[in-house]
Each structure stands twice: as C-alpha cells, then as structure tokens.
Amino acid sequence: MIMKNLTDVEIIESVKKGNQADYAVLIDRYKNKAFTMLKRMLKNDFDAEEVLMDCFLKAYNNLSSFKFEAKFSTWFYRIVYNSALTKLSSAKRKIENEMSTVDDLQYLESKYLADDFIKEDNSMLIKKIINELPSKNAAVVTMFYLEEFSTEEISDVLQISVANVKVILHRSRNLLREIIEKRNLLQEIL
Amino acid sequence: MKNINDDLLNRLIDDELSSEEKNFVLSELENSPDLKKRYDALLKTNYLLKNIQPDSVSVDFSKMIMQKISKRGIIESQQKRFLVVVLSLLGIIILGIVSYLFYQIINSLQFSDDNQTITTYSNTIGDYFSALFGKKNLSILGSALSFIMLISGYFLYDYQKHSKNNFSH
Numbered sequence: 001m002i003m004k005n006l007t008d009v010e011i012i013e014s015v016k017k018g019n020q021a022d023y024a025v026l027i028d029r030y031k032n033k034a035f036t037m038l039k040r041m042l043k044n045d046f047d048a049e050e051v052l053m054d055c056f057l058k059a060y061n062n063l064s065s066f067k068f069e070a071k072f073s074t075w076f077y078r079i080v081y082n083s084a085l086t087k088l089s090s091a092k093r094k095i096e097n098e099m100s101t102v103d104d105l106q107y108l109e110s111k112y113l114a115d116d117f118i119k120e121d122n123s124m125l126i127k128k129i130i131n132e133l134p135s136k137n138a139a140v141v142t143m144f145y146l147e148e149f150s151t152e153e154i155s156d157v158l159q160i161s162v163a164n165v166k167v168i169l170h171r172s173r174n175l176l177r178e179i180i181e182k183r184n185l186l187q188e189i190l
Numbered sequence: 191m192k193n194i195n196d197d198l199l200n201r202l203i204d205d206e207l208s209s210e211e212k213n214f215v216l217s218e219l220e221n222s223p224d225l226k227k228r229y230d231a232l233l234k235t236n237y238l239l240k241n242i243q244p245d246s247v248s249v250d251f252s253k254m255i256m257q258k259i260s261k262r263g264i265i266e267s268q269q270k271r272f273l274v275v276v277l278s279l280l281g282i283i284i285l286g287i288v289s290y291l292f293y294q295i296i297n298s299l300q301f302s303d304d305n306q307t308i309t310t311y312s313n314t315i316g317d318y319f320s321a322l323f324g325k326k327n328l329s330i331l332g333s334a335l336s337f338i339m340l341i342s343g344y345f346l347y348d349y350q351k352h353s354k355n356n357f358s359h
Contacts, residue, residue, distance in 0.1 A: 020256075020259060020260070020263070021256065023256070023259065024252050024255075024256050027251070027252045027255055027256075028252055031247050031251055031252065032244040032245065032246050032247060033244045035244070035245055035246070035247045036244040036245045039245055049247055049248065049251070052247065052251075053251070053254065053255055053258075056255050057255065057258060057259070060255075060259055123238060123241065123242060126235075126238050126239065126242060127242055130239075130242070141239065145239045145240055145242065146242070146244055151204075166200075166201075166204075169200075170196065170197060170200040173200060173232065173235055173236065173239070174196050174200070174232070176235045176238075176239070177228075177231045177232050177235040180231065180234070180235060180238075181228075181231045
C-alpha cells in the first residue's frame with residue numbers, strides 16, 4: 001500500500017538496493033497503458049503481451065544503467081516502442097505500415113463511414129479506429145492521451161522532431177473528427 | 191488575413207498559440223459558424239480521446255514477470271558457483287605446473303651448504319610434483335584436464351543458453 005505511493009525514482013532505488021519484489025509496483029503502474037500502446041501498434045493481443053513481458057525484463061536487466069537523467073516512463077516507453085518496431089520488422093509488417101501512413105488514414109475514414117459502424121458507441125468506435133491507425137500514429141495518440149506525455153517527451157521516445165509528433169497527432173485527431181462529424185454523431189456525445 | 195486551418199485549431203486546443211494568434215482565432219470563431227462547428231467537433235474528439243480507458247493485460251502478468259526475474263537470479267548464482275569451481279580447478283592445475291617448472295629450475299642451479307635445508311625441502315616437493323607430472327602421469331593428467339575443460343565448456347554453454355531462454359520467454 002505504502003509502496004504504491006512512492007515515485008518511480010524511489011522504487012527504482014529500492015530495487016537497485018536489492019528489493020527485487022518492489023519492481024512489481026512499477027510493473028503494475030505501467031503494464032496496462034504500455035499494453036494498450038503495444039496492442040494498438042502490433043494489432044494483436046498475444047504479441048502485445050509477449051513483447052511487453054520482454055520490455056519489463058529488459059528494463060529490469062538494464063535498471064543498473066538507468067541514471068535518472070530522464071523520467072523512467074520516457075525511458076521505459078522508448079524500450080516499448082523500439083521493441084514493437086523490432087517485432088513489426090521481424091514480421092515484415094513495418095514497411096507496409098510506414099508506406100501506408102497516409103493511405104491508411106483515408107482508408108479508415110471511408111471504412112468507418114460504412115453502415116456497419118453506424119450504431120457503434122462513440123468511445124468504442126474511436127477505440128477501434130485508434131487500434132487501426134498506423135503504428136506510429138497509434139503510439140503518439142496513446143502516449144499523448146493515455147500516458148499524458150508532452151510532445152517533447154513523445155519526440156524523445158520516438159526519436160523524431162517535436163514538429164513531426166504534432167503533425168502525427170493533429171492528423172490522427174482530424175481523422176477521428178472527420179469520421180464522427182460526417183456520421184452526425186456529435187449530438188449524441190456528452 | 192490569415193486562413194484558419196485545422197492546424198491552428200489543433201494548436202488552440204493544445205494551448206500552443208501566442209496570445210495574438212489566440213485572439214485572432216477566437217474572434218474568427220465568433221464570426222464564423224462553420225469554423226465554430228469544426229472547432230467544436232475537434233474539441234469533442236479531443237474529449238473522447240482523453241476519456242478512453244486503457245486495455246488490461248492478463249491477471250497474472252506481473253506475477254509471471256516476477257517469477258522469471260527470480261528464476262534468473264537463481265540461475266545467475268548457479269553460474270557464478272560453477273565458474274568459481276572451474277576456475278579453482280584450473281588454478282590448482284596451473285599452480286602444479288608452475289611448481290614443477292620452479293623445481294626444475296632449482297635443480298639446475300648449484301647451492302651452498304647454508305641453503306642445504308631449503309634445498310632438501312624443495313627437493314621433496316619437487317620430487318612429488320616431478321612424479322605427478324612425470325612422463326608416466328603427464329598423458330593421464332593431460333587427458334583429464336582436456337576432459338574437464340570440455341565438460342566445463344559444455345555446461346557453461348548450456349547454463350548460459352538456458353538462462354537466456356528463461357529470461358527472454
């Protein structure tokens with residue numbers, strides 16, 4: 001109970017001192033949000049959980065090299081993002097995802113304007129669309145809204161410019177707006 | 191006059207506009223119902239995105255990771271013990287070889303009477319190692335050493351492979 005109130009830095013220091021079990025607090029703190037990001041990037045629950053497990057083990061293994069210069073969350077999400085890219089790359093899906101960034105957004109717009117999705121709940125619909133966004137867009141949206149990272153932190157994780165992060169974020173947000181707006185569902189919201 | 195595009199509206203939502211830009215966009219919003227509609231839609235999309243709940247991993251996820259970490263700790267300590275044993279064994283053998291060489295060097299030198307006791311003592315040790323590493327036993331020792339090295343190498347490789355597998359899956 002008390003451990004859960006500690007900061008990431010305090011928990012890491014405790015783990016480094018040999019209190020191995022305290023690492024479970026960090027796992028509980030990040031597992032669901034990181035899983036959500038991986039699931040959206042990899043489009044697969046099983047792969048997402050497997051990669052996430054590897055990420056937590058990698059982070060634990062490299063905890064001694066963590067110098068507290070960056071936030072643990074940023075450092076950990078970099079591991080998560082890079083592991084997801086490696087997984088995508090090994091499955092030869094990365095190229096397709098990178099190439100289809102623009103096309104996918106247009107495809108998604110037309111797909112979710114179809115009759116099949118008319119009766120979908122808005123939050124469910126948005127969740128579905130995010131799950132189908134290209135990997136990088138999905139990662140940016142998840143980190144920005146779920147983990148509440150700043151655009152600077154996201155750029156640090158993704159190793160891209162802040163301007164690029166903003167472009168990706170705005171595009172994704174615009175796409176979702178277009179779909180909802182065109183479907184005249186806005187009146188039902190709130 | 192500057193056009194109000196989606197980028198500006200997004201930046202307004204993220205509070206990234208300068209006060210001048212913000213005032214301009216807000217005044218445009220008041221004067222243009224279409225623009226206001228676009229902005230409201232974006233604002234509501236932003237609200238929806240903020241309220242999406244994360245997905246959940248399986249119930250025993252944390253437990254599984256902690257088990258793997260504990261298991262890795264045990265394997266690491268086993269590896270350390272194993273390495274200490276192998277290195278000790280090799281150390282003893284190397285010490286024996288060095289002692290034998292030392293004995294050979296002492297034997298080849300002339301000693302004065304004052305050093306007789308030391309010479310006798312070193313001769314005793316030397317004889318022992320000479321017998322141990324003599325022509326008769328050398329091939330047996332060589333074979334034993336090679337065998338130990340091979341077995342050690344195999345187990346070391348196996349331990350490392352095993353621990354790597356345990357840690358990555």
